Amino acid sequence: MRRQIPLALVFIFGVFMIFQYFVPHESSEWIYEFLLDWIYIIGIFALALGIWSLIRVSVAKIKARKADWEYPVITLAGLFLMILFGFTGYRDGSLGFHFMTAEGLSNPMFRNFFDYIMIPIQSTMFALLAFFIASAAYRAFRARNILASLLLVAALVVMLRFNPYLGPVGTIIADTASWLLNVPNLAAKRAIIIGIGLGMVATALKIILGIERGYMGKG
Amino acid sequence: MNIFDRMMSLDRRWVFLFLAVVCVITYIVDFQIPIRVESEVRTIHEFIDTLKPDEIVFIAIDYDPNALAELHPMCYAVMEHCFRKDLKVIITALSQNGPGMAEQAILDISDSLKLDREYNGILYEGREIRKGVDYAFLGYKPYFALVILGIGQNFRLPFPTDYYGTPLDSIPMMQGVQNYDQVACVVDLSAGNITDAWIAYGQGRFYFPLALGLTGVMGADYYPYLNSGQVFGLMAGLYGAAQYEELADNPGLAKDGMRIQVYAHLVIIFFILIGNVGYFVSRREKKRQGR
Amino acid sequence: MDFGTFLWTTFGAFLTLATFSFLYKDNPFYKIAEHLVVGVSAGYFVIILWHNALVPLLFQRLSDGDWYILWLNSSKPWYWIPTILGAMMWTRFSRNYAWVSRWPIGLYIGIVAGLAIPLEMANRVNKQLYATMAGVINWGNFWGQDFLDITSGYSQVIIFAGAIAGLFYFFFSKAHTGVFGGVAKFGIWILMIGFGASFGYTVMGRISLFINRIQELGLWGEAAFDASNPNHSGWFPAVFWLLIMGIAAYIAVELVRFARQKA
């Protein structure tokens, strides 16, 4: 009961979705769209579990008074303020709670938190990549063996593709770089993509057939 | 620990610091780097450079703000080059958000044109460019393929008036300009499938000289058209724009951006080389000691 | 830009610098930024999912515009099914009934697995196979116009052979020995060249990200000293210098601590 019914659901809905792909008829399409909505709605309900987990972990840290226990307070404050702003907004000039209409999205504090907290930190995290790509190249691009050397040389050639200080060699490097990007790179991607496709289908098949059931838990 | 071991295992924070300093310096300090020019960009520059005064260049601004970083520099470089050569320019914007960017480019360039400047050793006196006399901005119309086909018959079909509502017949420079036959070449700056329409429905049907300005990612897909002669020149990405700026001797946004890129890349390559020199020397040392 | 907005921009600039400070080492400023963004972004998604998904997908459908009457006489009563399934996820709050949540999970996994099978087969296997087959090799122009011509016949042969050899590399039930091992080795070479090339190609875009951040900080500095701004006041540069001096003070303290450690 606890494990058989869920596995039966996996099988039934999995098989249905496979056949659905080949049936363009309106009725099949209607069920397809409806089922996608299910997935979406289940996901939204699950967010409550996620937020609960975030709160519980934060509170546990604060209670335990371990090192850095102050910081989770900031997390909780950010979370609750953002939710508060998102449900309050101006309608007809007066501030109030609005749950069923989206005034909260245009609440100025909601926008400020988004524009001046989320955006700067997130885009700076993203920009750290400029540094990490440099340090990764320095650390890992060593000509230790033939594979590492191929990786290193290909990356070097492509990185030099618009370097102006190479004179006539520059043109050859630029042409080589475009050849590398359009020939071996394409071949490599094709092989990997086909492999991934087969791996995905095999995994999905194993799941539907109930061979792979580790995700389902026990008991 | 000798110097070579140290070269192999530098604290990565030195890499970070060095890269940040180089990026900031090349961003702030304004200096010029040479740009190696590829033939596909040179042909565009040469074509426009050898046109006679009063000939017409058609610049199609077909990109959206998200491709602005790569394509706006091309637009500036080509347009300023045309005006400095006393050519006349017809501008259209076939992407929905194009007109705003086209107007911004026209305004900025007409400011720049008021100054005397020397390009490639030739002095160009500053002048005021006038709407309708030196350029015509026709604006945006939806369904680009039909617009491109329509112009093949007559500009007045898709664009009865220009962007500002003036009938085309009342615009001095459009007198006698019917279709692509009166235009010396078309330069299409685009980040999407409008390029395909220019090749298939424009050049493919009316056989005018067509040059393309594309984003870096798209570039490689369009080289076949260069080989087949359907397109006489091609600029791809920031690097393509920088090459045009180099040829026109008019450094701008693209060369500024390339300056930072080139040096940032050099920093990374420099560290890779340091790491490898350290690796090889210390490996040889170890072999010697082991013997 | 009024003073309030300027303060927010300054806060944004502070958070930008705090995040960058992670490159040096983990520190209190980074911890502040990190914990703040986790909380704010989690709250943001709660709000976005509520207003953009839960209300239109469920509440409006079940109430037909008037949400106070959640009756079964709505025009789409069958949306009670996913609602109940979603609510079943919440049995996880209880220790004894947590297993009930496996029903919606089973359903979820079943739907996505079934969805993936034909879709991935079509997009990754069938279409790539067709592309490999239909890539007619240009035998007439085998060596191309020059050695590095990507449209030449030999380049197309390499694309074909490289893709095939790459597939050889991924065989699981055959040891990489003999001729098979040789082909597989060629395959992994092609893979490595491809990885190197795409790594090198990505550098440019990543550097641009950093340049954008410098530009943002530059705009903040400009705003602080922009006298042409009608709302400009003496507070603007004062706030600017306050932040800069705060950072300088922190660096000084760190340096002293570092020097003491060494001594």
Place this chain on the structure above:
Amino acid sequence: MKYKSLVILLFFFCAFTLSAAQEDAAPVDTVQVDSIPPPAPVSMLTAKDGENDHGHSITLRWELSADDGAGQNSVLSYDVFRWVPFFMDTLQSIGDSLDAAEGAVAEQLREQRDQAIAMIPQAHTSYPEQGEWRKIGVTVSGQSSYKDVGVKERESADYLADHTDYYYRVDAVTADPAIRASSEIVGPVQSYGQLFNTGRIPVFVAVLVFGLLTILFVTRARRGAELYVRPLAGIEAVDDAIGRATEMGKPILYVLGLGTAADIGTIASFTILGRVAKRVAEYQTKLIVPCYDPIVMTVAQETVKAAYLDAGRPDDYYEDIVYFVTQSQFAYVAAVNGTMLRELPATNMYMGVFFAESLILAETGALAGSIQIAGTDQVAQLPFFIVACDYTLIGEELYAASAYLGREPILLGSLKAQDYAKAAVIILAALGLLAASLDWTAFINLFSVTS
């Protein structure tokens, strides 16, 4: 293919009718086109139900006008017309007043509209009385087909009813919109939904064959057939890594990536997590699993709990081994980065779906001195994992990992099926290349997936 979008250009007003409208406002402006003789009309016009779709569409095909690209070369576009009964206007006006109405009136109008929609097929039977020809679309010259695609939503203005008699006509239009030539009328034609998409037969065959192969090898493995699998360095490293963590007394960080539970890569990662968690429980090492998606978190909790149970250590399990962080890419990365530098895990495992954050995570992990094992099916991120991690499972190897770690013959059986499928792909690709070189396109077309 890229030009395909151009075919579906619906209304042509913009370019040509505007010029007509403008003539009143600005009489100075004249289109100086020499007077054009009328063009030849299109021929052989046919109308058919759209293939392999859910209905609500009709495909028109014709032979180009003799003056399109040849002859006088005067045809610029084709206008497509459909006969529309006036009844549709009534329906439209009911819809319009419904938008403005409220309460009981709206209820009544809605009922009226539903009745009217049901009468659409009947209204079309009055052809050619009580209706008129209306332009429904345009294609550029050189195109010899048009798909009249309606929507299935019955309330929409673009609703095209199934099982209804439609009549069509195509005009060849010159630069002067008044100079045109109409084709013969085709009809009646009806649209309806299909039950099988024939364009997807190659996929159907592939799924069927592959499914049978998998079942075959799994049953053989179940009967005890010996299956060889070659060693994978990344997999063998997993055991060592867990041992190392135990020795050092440091935790293991397992990152499921940015995928949702709807990504097969993430589901594959669940099973790997299960195997890892079981060993971790046996060794009594600490495990940390920060999650990006709440459903992923829920499933991962089940997986880890079951693994601890399997290892005989249910008491060591606590809920917060697997916890949720946030659903925002770089905020998640910021948090995981902090965890890495503060907890200093002995081993970091990145398995699943990753995007740009791959390198940020892997470099921070390397800074913290952790052994790193990665696996992803995101082709664009593989270079970064390969460069920054100690071991990387490339694409398909991620999917094989769970079978490798479990060493269960049934799971290994499906690897065998994957190998046979790869062999089939290789052979077919070689045959296809041969066929292409011999101009035997019929063979290659067998494998083309349309729609």
